[in-house]
Amino acid sequence: MNERVNRWLDDHREEMTELLKSWVRIPSLRSDPEPGAPFGRENRRMLDRAIADLRGMGYPVRDFDGYACDAAMGPEGEQIAVLGHLDVVPAGDGWETPPFEPVLRGSRLYGRGTNDDKGPVVAAIFAMNAIREAGIPLRRGIRLILGCDEESEWEDMAYYMAHTDMPEMGFSPDAAFPLINTEKAMVVLELRGKAEPEGLRVIRMNGGTRVNVIPAECRAVVAGGPETAEKVRRLSREWQLPYEARVTEEGVEITARGIGGHSAYPEGKRNAIGMMLVMFRALGATGGLKQLAEAVGTESDGASLGCACRDGVSGPLTCNLGILRLEEDGSWFATLDFRCPVTADLKAIQAAARARLSGWEAATAAEKPGHHVPAEGELVSDLLGAYREATGLAGEPMATGGGTYAKIMKQGVAFGAMFPDEEELAHQPNEFQDLDRLILAAKIYAEALIRLCGQEDGGRELTFTEEENR
Numbered sequence: 167m168n169e170r171v172n173r174w175l176d177d178h179r180e181e182m183t184e185l186l187k188s189w190v191r192i193p194s195l196r197s198d199p200e201p202g203a204p205f206g207r208e209n210r211r212m213l214d215r216a217i218a219d220l221r222g223m224g225y226p227v228r229d230f231d232g233y234a235c236d237a238a239m240g241p242e243g244e245q246i247a248v249l250g251h252l253d254v255v256p257a258g259d260g261w262e263t264p265p266f267e268p269v270l271r272g273s274r275l276y277g278r279g280t281n282d283d284k285g286p287v288v289a290a291i292f293a294m295n296a297i298r299e300a301g302i303p304l305r306r307g308i309r310l311i312l313g314c315d316e317e318s319e320w321e322d323m324a325y326y327m328a329h330t331d332m333p334e335m336g337f338s339p340d341a342a343f344p345l346i347n348t349e350k351a352m353v354v355l356e357l358r359g360k361a362e363p364e365g366l367r368v369i370r371m372n373g374g375t376r377v378n379v380i381p382a383e384c385r386a387v388v389a390g391g392p393e394t395a396e397k398v399r400r401l402s403r404e405w406q407l408p409y410e411a412r413v414t415e416e417g418v419e420i421t422a423r424g425i426g427g428h429s430a431y432p433e434g435k436r437n438a439i440g441m442m443l444v445m446f447r448a449l450g451a452t453g454g455l456k457q458l459a460e461a462v463g464t465e466s467d468g469a470s471l472g473c474a475c476r477d478g479v480s481g482p483l484t485c486n487l488g489i490l491r492l493e494e495d496g497s498w499f500a501t502l503d504f505r506c507p508v509t510a511d512l513k514a515i516q517a518a519a520r521a522r523l524s525g526w527e528a529a530t531a532a533e534k535p536g537h538h539v540p541a542e543g544e545l546v547s548d549l550l551g552a553y554r555e556a557t558g559l560a561g562e563p564m565a566t567g568g569g570t571y572a573k574i575m576k577q578g579v580a581f582g583a584m585f586p587d588e589e590e591l592a593h594q595p596n597e598f599q600d601l602d603r604l605i606l607a608a609k610i611y612a613e614a615l616i617r618l619c620g621q622e623d624g625g626r627e628l629t630f631t632e633e634e635n636r
């Protein structure tokens with residue numbers, strides 16, 4: 167690895183930290199559009215901040231009307247893209263620190279977006295800075311592209327690609343090391359159903375915040391009194407699952423406590439809406455609710471829904487019930503987020519789910535194809551080479567259910583910034599970024615970009631001296 171680059175990064179830890187903190191303070195959620203701010207005011211404020219910071223570092227920056235920005239370095243012509251995002255998902259419940267006020271504990275910086283994706287973006291920017299400061303000549307350019315709608319509709323990248331070219335090759339620092347070259351396909355179904363006149367009467371429920379988030383907590387008010395509350399408590403003990411029940415003026419307020427996370431990574435999680443449905447069923451729910459409880463419940467593999475499948479490069483299908491709410495008109499609304507193996511038949515999966523959920527009207531809200539970049543090419547071997555050299559670890563390409571911007575490029579992969587021994591924190595309460603690891607990620611990004619874009623001889627000769635090489 168390039169010692170001068172690494173030393174520069176070590177020397178700039180403080181600046182990196184401060185930049186990340188200032189970005190985390192901006193709650194760049196998607197909200198109602200305003201003129202010049204297609205994803206809302208705070209989202210636009212974040213983009214402005216990033217543009218100002220990048221210009222301050224000396225990069226030419228283009229603003230794509232509030233949808234995205236890009237910053238280039240090195241020769242024009244062929245460029246390697248680095249694609250990250252500035253938007254974040256809502257904080258959700260369960261935070262021990264204020265989600266939009268970064269708090270440093272040891273080497274961990276806590277806050278929404280520290281890890282997904284502001285931290286990794288900052289690491290990539292500092293990797294570019296380090297390459298420039300080390301004077302490494304480039305044979306290919308580097309183009310940093312920052313979008314503002316990754317967590318929702320990807321309208322940012324649609325707009326970007328409608329207004330400029332997209333490099334063929336690149337990586338997205340928005341997932342995990344070693345490297346992800348296979349991304350599952352995604353299908354989102356929106357379900358609409360009528361309230362049943364029979365059985366359990368639900369008075370109020372607004373479960374979940376996002377399609378792609380496994381809800382950590384779900385609350386509902388159902389008709390009933392002390393007996394119903396006692397039954398909930400008894401079942402909670404029997405099932406050894408955390409529910410609470412309390413009698414209110416309206417009825418019985420039930421709380422289900424699950425284990426939240428990103429919909430693509432259901433392992434070890436527990437869907438609180440699913441828990442609530444299972445409880446509803448036990449309390450006598452009929453019709454669509456009962457059907458949803460039986461076909462999905464707390465399952466994440468689509469088995470009872472008739473959708474379970476897997477393939478060699480992708481692994482298994484996953485399914486998440488992200489939202490279930492009782493609308494004001496008394497109807498129900500729910501979402502199912504499927505991440506499907508790249509070889510799966512998406513139409514067949516939807517048909518199976520529709521057949522099993524006959525009490526619901528199911529509309530396809532999103533359908534994104536899978537993505538696979540062969541492991542043998544230049545991109546994967548350069549990136550993995552950088553990772554292996556920096557960490558001393560063997561690293562093999564992986565598959566994910568998380569959709570990242572990588573699939574927007576013909577040859578795009580996701581690369582970092584989570585390390586294999588770190589737990590998945592994206593979209594969870596108490597999200598943090600370990601700053602030691604972030605520096606290491608920046609070193610890996612720099613090395614990867616040098617391998618992909620640096621001049622074969624120039625860079626290394628310029629920066630390697632006897633002393634530095636020790």
Ligand SMILES: [Zn+2]
Pocket residue numbers: 251282283316340
């Ligand atoms: Zn992300």
